[in-house]
Amino acid sequence: MSQLLKIAGGLALLNLLLGSRVTGAIYDRIEYDLAGIRRQDVRMDVRDGRVVALVNLRLFLKQMFGITLSVTGVDLAFTQQGSNLGIIRANHRITLPHARATEVPLLLLVPAGNFLDHLQTLLSGGTATALAPINISGSIYLSNGMAVPVRLTMNFLSFA
Numbered sequence: 001m002s003q004l005l006k007i008a009g010g011l012a013l014l015n016l017l018l019g020s021r022v023t024g025a026i027y028d029r030i031e032y033d034l035a036g037i038r039r040q041d042v043r044m045d046v047r048d049g050r051v052v053a054l055v056n057l058r059l060f061l062k063q064m065f066g067i068t069l070s071v072t073g074v075d076l077a078f079t080q081q082g083s084n085l086g087i088i089r090a091n092h093r094i095t096l097p098h099a100r101a102t103e104v105p106l107l108l109l110v111p112a113g114n115f116l117d118h119l120q121t122l123l124s125g126g127t128a129t130a131l132a133p134i135n136i137s138g139s140i141y142l143s144n145g146m147a148v149p150v151r152l153t154m155n156f157l158s159f160a
Contacts, residue, residue, distance in 0.1 A: 059106055062100065064098065070094050090107075
């Protein structure tokens with residue numbers, strides 16, 4: 001009986017190792033990066049009687065699968081020091097040619113609050129200032145059925 005358990009455990013470990021290698025190889029074929037926020041990327045608006053900031057974000061994707069794929073959806077959560085800033089859920093249909101970086105435009109709505117005050121200070125220049133990093137997590141969905149996990153941190157620092 002103990003031999004059988006050892007064999008089963010060895011097979012389970014082998015399956016885990018092979019599975020993680022295959023997953024790593026798939027995700028090694030996709031690169032993503034978020035462009036920095038510029039002053040012209042942030043604007044204020046009133047939605048449903050509330051002041052919000054509209055932040056244009058530029059996500060760059062590059063896939064190396066050897067075929068042309070498409071982004072079919074984006075689901076990203078933006079948090080700062082544990083509090084939720086906003087969520088992007090978009091159904092894009094953007095073509096991703098093989099081995100070429102492609103821009104995926106995103107729009108983030110952020111309710112007015114301390115974050116916007118600090119961001120406005122950062123973007124207006126003046127004295128050196130910093131803002132707590134923003135953690136971005138979620139998934140990008142591709143036309144081949146893959147969900148690519150996204151984990152990014154956006155750091156802010158501005159000097160006069």
